[in-house]
Amino acid sequence: MPVILVDRLPLPSLKTYTVISVALLSCSVYYAVQVTSEANWKTNATTPHETVAQASSGKIQDHAFTRVQQAIEPGTIQAELPPLLKAKPTLSVQIAEVVTYMVQEPLCIWTLMNMAYCCLILLGKLIQRVVFGQLRVSEQQHVKDKFWNFVFYKFIFVFGVINVQYLDEVVLWVAWFSVLGFLHLLAQLCKDRFEYLSFSPTTPGWSHARLVGLLFAILLLSGFMFLICIAVGFFDGFNTFAFMAAECVLLTVRTLHVILRYILHLYDMRGSDSGSSGNHEGLARVVAWEKRGPVAYYAELVLELAALLVDLLHHLHMLLWSNIFLSMASLVICMQLRFLTHEIQRRFKKHRNYLWVLNHLEQNYPMASAEELAQNSDNCAICWEKMETARKLPCSHLFHNSCLQSWLEQDTSCPTCRLALSMQSPITRDHGPLDHTLLAVDGGADGVQVARRPPANHFFHFDGSRYVSWLPSFSVEVTHTQLLRADQGPPVQTSQLDAMARQVQQLFPHMPMPVIMDDLRLTRSVEITIENILDGRLVAPPGRRFHEEPSGPIAISSVPTVLPQSAQPSAPDASAQSITHSDSTATDEEPSNLGGRFSKSPSERERILHLRKEQLLQAARRRYLDKQEGSKPSFDSCVVDENVIAPDTMA
Amino acid sequence: MAGSALRRLMAEYKQLTLNPPEGIIAGPINEENFFEWEALITGPEGTCFEGGVFPAKLVFPSDYPLSPPKMQFTCEMFHPNIYADGRVCISILHAPGDDPMGYESSAERWSPVQSVEKILLSVVSMLAEPNDESGANVDAAKMWREDRAEFNRIAEKIVRKTLGLS
Ligand SMILES: [Zn+2]
Numbered sequence: 001m002p003v004i005l006v007d008r009l010p011l012p013s014l015k016t017y018t019v020i021s022v023a024l025l026s027c028s029v030y031y032a033v034q035v036t037s038e039a040n041w042k043t044n045a046t047t048p049h050e051t052v053a054q055a056s057s058g059k060i061q062d063h064a065f066t067r068v069q070q071a072i073e074p075g076t077i078q079a080e081l082p083p084l085l086k087a088k089p090t091l092s093v094q095i096a097e098v099v100t101y102m103v104q105e106p107l108c109i110w111t112l113m114n115m116a117y118c119c120l121i122l123l124g125k126l127i128q129r130v131v132f133g134q135l136r137v138s139e140q141q142h143v144k145d146k147f148w149n150f151v152f153y154k155f156i157f158v159f160g161v162i163n164v165q166y167l168d169e170v171v172l173w174v175a176w177f178s179v180l181g182f183l184h185l186l187a188q189l190c191k192d193r194f195e196y197l198s199f200s201p202t203t204p205g206w207s208h209a210r211l212v213g214l215l216f217a218i219l220l221l222s223g224f225m226f227l228i229c230i231a232v233g234f235f236d237g238f239n240t241f242a243f244m245a246a247e248c249v250l251l252t253v254r255t256l257h258v259i260l261r262y263i264l265h266l267y268d269m270r271g272s273d274s275g276s277s278g279n280h281e282g283l284a285r286v287v288a289w290e291k292r293g294p295v296a297y298y299a300e301l302v303l304e305l306a307a308l309l310v311d312l313l314h315h316l317h318m319l320l321w322s323n324i325f326l327s328m329a330s331l332v333i334c335m336q337l338r339f340l341t342h343e344i345q346r347r348f349k350k351h352r353n354y355l356w357v358l359n360h361l362e363q364n365y366p367m368a369s370a371e372e373l374a375q376n377s378d379n380c381a382i383c384w385e386k387m388e389t390a391r392k393l394p395c396s397h398l399f400h401n402s403c404l405q406s407w408l409e410q411d412t413s414c415p416t417c418r419l420a421l422s423m424q425s426p427i428t429r430d431h432g433p434l435d436h437t438l439l440a441v442d443g444g445a446d447g448v449q450v451a452r453r454p455p456a457n458h459f460f461h462f463d464g465s466r467y468v469s470w471l472p473s474f475s476v477e478v479t480h481t482q483l484l485r486a487d488q489g490p491p492v493q494t495s496q497l498d499a500m501a502r503q504v505q506q507l508f509p510h511m512p513m514p515v516i517m518d519d520l521r522l523t524r525s526v527e528i529t530i531e532n533i534l535d536g537r538l539v540a541p542p543g544r545r546f547h548e549e550p551s552g553p554i555a556i557s558s559v560p561t562v563l564p565q566s567a568q569p570s571a572p573d574a575s576a577q578s579i580t581h582s583d584s585t586a587t588d589e590e591p592s593n594l595g596g597r598f599s600k601s602p603s604e605r606e607r608i609l610h611l612r613k614e615q616l617l618q619a620a621r622r623r624y625l626d627k628q629e630g631s632k633p634s635f636d637s638c639v640v641d642e643n644v645i646a647p648d649t650m651a
Numbered sequence: 652m653a654g655s656a657l658r659r660l661m662a663e664y665k666q667l668t669l670n671p672p673e674g675i676i677a678g679p680i681n682e683e684n685f686f687e688w689e690a691l692i693t694g695p696e697g698t699c700f701e702g703g704v705f706p707a708k709l710v711f712p713s714d715y716p717l718s719p720p721k722m723q724f725t726c727e728m729f730h731p732n733i734y735a736d737g738r739v740c741i742s743i744l745h746a747p748g749d750d751p752m753g754y755e756s757s758a759e760r761w762s763p764v765q766s767v768e769k770i771l772l773s774v775v776s777m778l779a780e781p782n783d784e785s786g787a788n789v790d791a792a793k794m795w796r797e798d799r800a801e802f803n804r805i806a807e808k809i810v811r812k813t814l815g816l817s
């Protein structure tokens with residue numbers, strides 16, 4: 001493979017490459033001019049190459065070549081004219097002649113192609129400069145991976161699947177895939193950049209505009225390329241059309257997907273500053289959000305599935321196209337097919353779960369009435385925004401419909417009080433704890449890792465580019481249901497415990513879950529715990545009303561054993577409340593203007609945060625040194641307090 | 652989607668700036684990426700970590716608050732519930748679905764009503780009261796149980812380091 005060689009060699013910088021290409025091109029042009037300026041060059045130069053050159057120039061799609069192709073016609077006409085007329089060639093005729101010659105001479109063709117690639121790379125560089133600016137490391141890595149993957153698969157496609165025999169056909173396919181790959185890479189870059197930009201609330205509008213503009217340009221070009229597919233398919237049969245069109249459609253669908261997500265994001269972020277203060281515009285947006293939820297969901301679903309299905313069909317087509325069942329190519333395609341079918345299955349399962357939750361929500365939990373909403377002055381606990389409409393759970397906690405929906409898709413309890421909702425989705429029933437691979441969220445950009453997969457080796461990912469950069473990366477998902485069952489030996493205890501606790505709580509709704517759980521850990525039997533409660537041995541702690549508070553988040557996880565419930569009398573948020581009220585008299589020099597302000601300007605926010613950090617560190621340092629000097633040795637005998645954030649009275 | 656996560660993070664940042672809990676500061680490292688925060692946590696009074704200011708990095712998923720963030724101390728730490736690389740092992744940071752060990756009841760796990768503030772407060776009390784049965788750092792757990800004096804000495808060293816006094 002020449003590819004490896006290229007990667008191993010230190011590539012020349014873009015500048016030198018451009019210079020070399022231009023020099024080569026001008027050399028060959030000069031050469032062509034020299035040759036054609038001789039009166040009877042046609043008779044001694046062309047005949048052997050003529051057929052090849054015309055065969056190749058007839059079909060070439062690459063932009064540079066189409067122009068050449070157009071130029072051929074006058075040239076060939078010229079060839080048939082008597083030499084008398086050629087005595088005084090006009091400039092245009094001469095250019096046409098030169099071009100004709102260059103297309104016929106193999107050496108010149110290569111320099112032309114080289115120049116075309118050079119232009120493509122320069123164009124890419126220009127777009128990168130204008131739209132993206134400096135690429136981030138992860139973006140570079142993605143593009144590199146994607147590039148080598150693309151090259152690898154297309155190599156397999158051209159030589160393994162279609163089994164091209166003639167050089168000119170190879171040239172055509174290479175030209176086609178170059179343009180396609182170029183657009184694919186751009187689309188990938190746009191996606192990465194969009195995901196990155198969506199992590200910031202303060203992205204300037206123009207960078208959004210440029211990105212969206214580029215996305216639409218890609219969309220337009222992919223539509224144009226689809227037209228080319230149709231044209232080629234018209235002459236060359238359905239199979240060629242299908243092979244070419246699949247990639248175009250994929251590109252279109254992926255671009256559309258990014259555009260859709262982008263529009264949704266911009267829509268969400270519209271006026272987010274004003275939204276947080278809860279004014280009228282914000283409210284209108286929240287209401288609109290409720291309505292557009294399902295529409296956006298289905299649009300995404302359709303696009304995602306469309307991309308997967310087209311890809312699947314494309315690969316099936318490749319597999320069935322020629323007798324390659326026992327070749328290396330078929331192996332690679334089969335692996336890809338397997339991956340795609342799993343992806344599709346996963347998407348369908350996720351969708352089933354979505355439908356199930358939606359259905360369950362609508363049937364079991366009513367929308368909160370106007371009075372209930374009025375009584376409840378709190379914001380939605382999930383998104384912290386005001387509720388205009390809300391759904392009510394049996395524990396009378398209120399949430400936005402869409403917020404609750406997305407939470408219940410992954411867990412079946414009330415977010416606030418943990419009341420287990422008596423719902424068992426078809427999927428959770430099958431797999432015990434909800435299969436988290438179902439909930440894989442579309443990966444964020446670097447740094448933001450979505451907790452998508454359980455540590456168990458569910459997911460086999462082969463990243464060939466780690467070893468040799470041209471190797472592809474595969475992801476194969478292995479669903480070992482049996483393994484899952486085997487896993488559920490000892491650990492089941494807790495889910496059993498949970499289930500038992502739920503049983504008990506249905507009988508005694510006034511008992512808080514943690515108390516029941518504690519007792520169940522000791523008794524290991526629903527009956528005995530129920531007896532304990534009936535006999536009054538188990539009492540709901542005072543001050544902790546039914547489902548009012550989340551259990552203290554203090555509990556620290558331990559690995560091998562069952563965790564003792566940390567028995568803390570007061571929830572930490574309560575103590576935090578009291579602290580925020582007690583004025584910060586502690587650190588003697590903390591200027592009050594830093595703590596109580598949330599600036600509108602991002603740079604000022606950053607500056608203030610930095611200052612606050614500095615001050616905290618300095619205050620701590622001074623306090624520590626003071627103490628070292630023994631000037632205030634008052635805390636030596638301090639008992640460890642749970643609410644360690646008690647106001648600092650030292651300084 | 653990132654949009655709703657972003658709004659929620661903005662709200663939390665605002666709240667943490669306007670009403671900061673004592674000894675805790677948290678905010679995005681860079682406003683260009685609101686999903687990576689740095690938090691400074693003051694070691695709780697009356698414990699071996701007293702006086703130290705411990706920096707930690709919080710990384711939020713794009714579906715926050717449906718999934719919990721990840722937290723990792725960026726300074727040297729020696730604590731039974733903190734892995735050697737600084738990752739914090741605490742039940743509030745575990746999603747309800749994923750239960751690698753199968754020992755936690757879902758009641759203590761992550762839920763969207765939790766927040767950065769609650770996580771940080773939990774971590775403060777974890778610093779005060781290690782769970783010595785945890786396997787996050789077995790050496791630290793063992794030392795905490797058996798050789799408290801040595802543990803305190805190491806903690807003291809770490810405290811000095813975080814203050815830049817070493
Ligand atoms: Zn909400």
Ligand SMILES: [Zn+2]
Nearest residue numbers: 395397414417
């Ligand atoms: Zn509830």
